Amino acid sequence: MTEQKSQELFDKAKRYIPGGVNSPVRAFGAVGGVPRFIDRAEGSHIWDVDGNEFIDYVCSWGPGILGHAHPRVIDAVKKACDEGLTYGAPTEKEVEMAELLSEMIPSMAISRLVSSGTEAVMSAIRVARGFTGRDKIVKFEGCYHGHSDGLLVKAGSAALTTSVPNSAGVPADFTRHTLVASYNDKDSVEKLFAAHKGQIAAVIVEPVAANMGVVLPEEGFLPFLREITKKEGALLIFDEVITGFRLAPGGAQSYFGVTPDLTTLGKIVGGGMPIGVYGGRKEIMDQVSPVGPVYQAGTLSGNPIATAAGLETLRILQEDSGIYERLEKKAERIAQTARREGEGLVSVNQIGSLPSIFFMPDGVKNYEDAVNSGKEEYAGYFHYMLEHGIYLAPSQFEAMFVSDAHSDEDIDSTCQWMIQYFQNRKKES
Numbered sequence: 001m002t003e004q005k006s007q008e009l010f011d012k013a014k015r016y017i018p019g020g021v022n023s024p025v026r027a028f029g030a031v032g033g034v035p036r037f038i039d040r041a042e043g044s045h046i047w048d049v050d051g052n053e054f055i056d057y058v059c060s061w062g063p064g065i066l067g068h069a070h071p072r073v074i075d076a077v078k079k080a081c082d083e084g085l086t087y088g089a090p091t092e093k094e095v096e097m098a099e100l101l102s103e104m105i106p107s108m109a110i111s112r113l114v115s116s117g118t119e120a121v122m123s124a125i126r127v128a129r130g131f132t133g134r135d136k137i138v139k140f141e142g143c144y145h146g147h148s149d150g151l152l153v154k155a156g157s158a159a160l161t162t163s164v165p166n167s168a169g170v171p172a173d174f175t176r177h178t179l180v181a182s183y184n185d186k187d188s189v190e191k192l193f194a195a196h197k198g199q200i201a202a203v204i205v206e207p208v209a210a211n212m213g214v215v216l217p218e219e220g221f222l223p224f225l226r227e228i229t230k231k232e233g234a235l236l237i238f239d240e241v242i243t244g245f246r247l248a249p250g251g252a253q254s255y256f257g258v259t260p261d262l263t264t265l266g267k268i269v270g271g272g273m274p275i276g277v278y279g280g281r282k283e284i285m286d287q288v289s290p291v292g293p294v295y296q297a298g299t300l301s302g303n304p305i306a307t308a309a310g311l312e313t314l315r316i317l318q319e320d321s322g323i324y325e326r327l328e329k330k331a332e333r334i335a336q337t338a339r340r341e342g343e344g345l346v347s348v349n350q351i352g353s354l355p356s357i358f359f360m361p362d363g364v365k366n367y368e369d370a371v372n373s374g375k376e377e378y379a380g381y382f383h384y385m386l387e388h389g390i391y392l393a394p395s396q397f398e399a400m401f402v403s404d405a406h407s408d409e410d411i412d413s414t415c416q417w418m419i420q421y422f423q424n425r426k427k428e429s
Helices: 004-016 071-082 092-104 117-132 186-195 221-232 251-256 304-319 323-341 367-371 375-387 408-428
Strands: 038-042 045-048 053-056 110-114 136-140 178-181 200-205 235-239 262-265 276-280 347-351 354-358
Touching: 053 408, 071 304, 092 110, 092 276, 092 304, 110 117, 117 136, 117 200, 117 235, 117 262, 117 276, 136 186, 178 186, 186 200, 186 221, 200 221, 221 235, 235 251, 251 262, 323 347, 323 354, 323 408, 354 375, 375 408
Parallel strands: 136 178, 136 200, 200 235, 235 262
Antiparallel strands: 038 045, 045 053, 110 276, 262 276, 347 354
């Protein structure tokens, strides 16, 4: 498998772009080697600039739930492009999107479109502070909520991958109101509320942590967060940038039956185009300008290309009643194969279309477990799969994303190479 052109592009990129990439995890820093520069994508497959073909389990970090270049989505985007790229003025599609979101996720009665998941989370926290009149926020170790200053504390995703969970350039004053609890640890949350009585505006959580690898909430954890925030007069924010529409049409809150006060969504709402959304019940969202005193604005918010792609994607998910069952079955096959063949080497977490393999046989239920899993072992596994045409996340601390476009043949091939890898590992040991 050649990588000459990717290597040439990477060398050139490093002269003009920090680290040669526009998002850290793309640099392959956690696994080593040359990042593959992608030329095109269709269905469940991607092709790099050297002509290598891969079965793709990154799926643009989640939004590719239908696969790449779904014909209906592409047609909607082409039509929207013919009508102009952006106006900086209201459009009918924005109204349709807000209405559809309130239908699919009832807790989002009122929503505001923005341009990214980071912006959605940053704005939701500002609203929570404005609504409650409090300053402090509780987040969890290993949960990633974008790169806004106040949340780069014990973060996941690329911040964890690059060993920079606390970013340089963030003044201490910006994070002094950010309190950190342990995921799946009720006591750690109770202690923070006791120590900061009447000061906590909100608890923000990934209902399924998916930026330290996939870590499922233990039974009772999410209902506990709902209960304690209500009791203490704080808001509960679900960051569903990854889980939104991945687990169910109504997201993780529908899947688990726990209703947050505010929800944030990301690129899946744009069918992979740049978009973000935050929303909640009316009395909270009435804090947002121009109705209320919490200011937030954006020229490209709700742009007509992203809303066209997103509306078509969400409508397909609505129409296809069997899609979530199909996605889960595919993901379960991968997870079961890894558990069986990698017994004694790995543990596997999986929910819906999100499997995650950890090179830690004792299981992973929190940040401490995740960071102690075998990063070097994962790197070897990653490159073995890459060499055999399987494109996984270039980091131990990310999910696999299964799409509806992954065929039985794709899953068969993936499982066969996994089996071969684990058999080789066991022979070596």
